[in-house]
Amino acid sequence: DAGVIQSPRHEVTEMGQEVTLRCKPISGHDYLFWYRQTMMRGLELLIYFNNNVPIDDSGMPEDRFSAKMPNASFSTLKIQPSEPRDSAVYFCASSLEQGSNQPQHFGDGTRLSIL
Amino acid sequence: RKEVEQDPGPFNVPEGATVAFNCTYSNSASQSFFWYRQDCRKEPKLLMSVYSSGNEDGRFTAQLNRASQYISLLIRDSKLSDSATYLCVVNMFPSGGYNKLIFGAGTRLAVHP
Numbered sequence A: 001d002a003g004v005i006q007s008p009r010h011e012v013t014e015m016g017q018e019v020t021l022r023c024k025p026i027s028g029h030d031y032l033f034w035y036r037q038t039m040m041r042g043l044e045l046l047i048y049f050n051n052n053v054p055i056d057d058s059g060m061p062e063d064r065f066s067a068k069m070p071n072a073s074f075s076t077l078k079i080q081p082s083e084p085r086d087s088a089v090y091f092c093a094s095s096l097e098q099g100s101n102q103p104q105h106f107g108d109g110t111r112l113s114i115l
Numbered sequence B: 001r002k003e004v005e006q007d008p009g010p011f012n013v014p015e016g017a018t019v020a021f022n023c024t025y026s027n028s029a030s031q032s033f034f035w036y037r038q039d040c041r042k043e044p045k046l047l048m049s050v051y052s053s054g055n056e057d058g059r060f061t062a063q064l065n066r067a068s069q070y071i072s073l074l075i076r077d078s079k080l081s082d083s084a085t086y087l088c089v090v091n092m093f094p095s096g097g098y099n100k101l102i103f104g105a106g107t108r109l110a111v112h113p
Helices: none
Strands: A005-007 A010-013 A019-024 A031-038 A042-050 A053-056 A065-071 A074-079 A088-095 A110-114 B004-006 B011-014 B019-025 B032-038 B044-050 B055-057 B060-065 B070-075 B084-092 B100-103 B107-112
Touching (some): A005 A088, A019 A088, A019 A110, A031 A074, A042 A065, A042 B100, A074 A088, B004 B084, B019 B084, B032 B060, B044 B060, B070 B084
Parallel strands (some): A010 A110
Antiparallel strands (some): A005 A019, A019 A074, A031 A088, A042 A053, A065 A074, B004 B019, B019 B070, B032 B044, B055 B060, B060 B070, B084 B100, B084 B107
């Protein structure tokens, strides 16, 4: 079975540029999560969706970050304009409905470097 | 205070050793608990859920103490392949009851020959 698919795997760009990260969740999963991981702050939840609707975006660091989920099989996380401090690994994860013991399945992540 | 706290390690142990990781969480209303494993430059993967009565999966034993808000993971007979970062994860239910996981910073384990 295909897992969570993220693209690109690596992104290197100059500050000020727009960055778009993409995610395809596991088919049938109702929840989609975007995380950011850094050495200093660990794994942080940025935003999550249920049935394509954003539920909690309190983790989005600032207005430069935005996320969309236009349909059940696709989501984007956009940073515009990007800054060096946005450099991190960004993970997308998905899970089944809200049962308390439902694990989250993570994609391989996107390693983002802003120069 | 962080919502989920772990000893960052690293724990350096020889093959065959028994090692234990601890974790505390701050929200007494937390509903469910997990240990995830993350290999270097890889994504986190579910290792095991943690049940109130404690549970075992092969060489791995997880314990939960709700009164003390404390979770543990015990690894017996360590293997080289156990080297990874172990993330303590707590499932919180904000209003609406959605599945929100809070991850600890992780404890790094290095098993050497």
